Amino acid sequence: EAQVTQNPRYLITVTGKKLTVTCSQNMNHEYMSWYRQDPGLGLRQIYYSMNVEVTDKGDVPEGYKVSRKEKRNFPLILESPSPNQTSLYFCASREGTGIYEQYFGPGTRLTVT
C-alpha cells in the first residue's frame, strides 16, 4: 500500500530533551516536506526536500533540523524542544517537478512541557 508513515504518533516530552520524528514514504517520491498545524494558523511548512541531500527552509524553520540521506526517509529533529513547539506535525510527499499532488502522513501530536 502506498503510504507515508510517521513515528511516533503521540509524544510528550520535556523542554530541552532532543527528539526525532521519523517519516518514511514507499512511493519513490522526490519531494518531501514537514508541516506543523496549529489552531487558527493553519498548515505551515517547516522544511522541505526536493531530493536526497537537498533540503531547504520553509515558513517556520526555527528550532528544527532535517536530513535527507535516503530518498524514502525525511526525519524531523528538534534539538532542544520548547513549549511553543507543541503542535500537530505532518510529513508529506509528492513525486516531484510537474506532479504536485501531495500526500500526508497520519500526523504526530507533540506536547512539550
Added chain:
Amino acid sequence: QKEVEQNSGPLSVPEGAIASLNCTYSDRVSQSFFWYRQYSGKSPELIMSIYSNGDKEDGRFTAQLNKASQYVSLLIRDSQPSDSATYLCAGLDMEYGNKLVFGAGTILRVKS
C-alpha cells in the same frame, strides 16, 4: 492579501443538499489547485486537483477554476453527514520552490 484565502465557516447544509466551498488566491500562486478534506485530529486527504480553467468532476465532487477571477471552488453534491470536515484549498507558490500554500480551511457541517 494572503496567497490563498478561504472563509472559515462553519458552512452548514442539510443532508442531500449541495455544499459550495470557495477559495480565492493571489497572483503569487500558480493556477494548479488542490482540495483536501481533514477530519478533526486526522491528516489532510487529497480529494481533488484541478490544473486548467473550467470544471472537473469526480463522483459527488466538482472542482471549478476561474482564472480570470482568481477563484476556485469545490461543490459537493448530495452532501452526507460523513462529509462534515474541514476543507483545505491549496495552490502552488511559484516564487518559492513550488511549495503548496494552504488556506486556513472551511468547516463544513452536514446536518441530518
